[in-house]
Amino acid sequence: MSDGGEHVVRRKDIDGSSSVPGFYGKELRWQREAAGLSLEKLVEGSFYGKSHLSDIERGERRMPLELARHVDRVLGTDGYFERHCEDVRRARRGPHAAYFEKVLEAERFAESIEEWCPRTFPGLLQTAAYAGALVRSAHPPVLDDWVEEKVQARLTRARLFDEDHSTPEYWAILHESLLTDAILPPQEMAEQLDRVAELARRRRIVPQIVLRKSGAYPLMAASVKIMTFPEAPPLVYAEASYSGDTIDDPALVKQYRKAYDRLRAVALSPETSLAMIEAAAGDYRNGGQPDRLE
Structure with a gap:
């Protein structure tokens, strides 16, 4: 009809x-x-x-x-x-964890994605080296082929930034420690930071940094993703090391929304944050270690 x-x-x-x-x-x-x-x-x-x-x-x-x-x-x-x-x-589709399936689908249709990641760079922003280090640390006994499958699946998700017609508005609030506390060799850390900076320069993402010295702020103990859609209610995804919870209860979503907005007010401006990211990348590229902004 x-x-x-x-x-x-x-x-x-x-x-x-x-x-x-x-x-x-x-x-x-x-x-x-x-x-x-x-x-x-x-x-x-x-x-x-x-x-x-x-x-x-x-x-x-x-x-x-x-x-x-x-x-x-x-x-x-x-x-x-x-x-x-x-x-x-x-019904599983691909190598992602079962609890992540709903989020994987939602990312493809989202109008906006806003993330707060206090401990690791978000999966959508990770390089292969960074993703591989995280997968191996979480699953030490596994074979390299299994790790590579997981890494490639994560990189495939990030292709949404290369699709102009479907790229969501993406906002990432990151903790300063992600810049200063390296989990990779200096050159690989430089590449990870370059990836974030390159996406920001192309206006595919908006990064903001929360400083260590910011004191108490909302969502300190949570890793959170908020997604909105043109024709569906918003979703919140909160993740731990081996589990994740998708939240669609309107009252809870509203509470996370307000907390994220207050967190955004604590963070540095996008321009200052991008300058920090690029400076840290330069320090790693030159074999150094970025200074903590204590």
């Missing part, structure tokens, strides 16, 4: 055999069209847009639980989509 529901438009069928999300999406589209509803009509009354639902039908996006409940209610499918949306979410 057209978006207004006036007439039937013949389209290429969706191949539901290619994946679990594809099968789920094909069933969703079949049920929607059998009910004579357009994408726009089916999402009416939900917090989601028709393109979000279209992505689900094509198997490119997972069904949020609240949207599955809405679809079941409108289509009268007796809880089918709610019962099976978690099965679809558990």
Whole structure:
């Protein structure tokens, strides 16, 4: 049907055999069209847009639980989509940790991504050497091939910065210790900092630095990512070493939003922060160690 529901438009069928999300999406589209509803009509009354639902039908996006409940209610499918949306979410895609799957998908569709990383550079900003060091430190017994698979998966995520049409607005607040406390040899640390500076110079990211001497500030003990979307409610992702939690409760999301904004007020300006990053990269390149700004 057209978006207004006036007439039937013949389209290429969706191949539901290619994946679990594809099968789920094909069933969703079949049920929607059998009910004579357009994408726009089916999402009416939900917090989601028709393109979000279209992505689900094509198997490119997972069904949020609240949207599955809405679809079941409108289509009268007796809880089918709610019962099976978690099965679809558990269908692993690639070498990322299972708890990260929802975030991996969300990054691709985000309108904005804002991160606070007090201990490590965010995955989207890491070089191969930096990512490899972190993976090996977290999983010391594993084989090199396994490490390389994880590293390449992380680098693939960062390709969104090279896609002009889909690049989200990205803001990264970083702690000063990431510049001064090296976890790699000097040349590799220079390359890591050069990567961040290069993205900032290309206006793909906005970095800010929080100094050690800033005193107490919000989110001191948390690593947080806040994502907003054109046609879906915002998400917060909080991560620990071997686990992660995706938060969509509106009250909690609002609390994280306010805390992140207060943290931004504590950090140095983007211009001053970029100058610090470039200066630290130069120190490493010359075989030195950046000074702490105590």
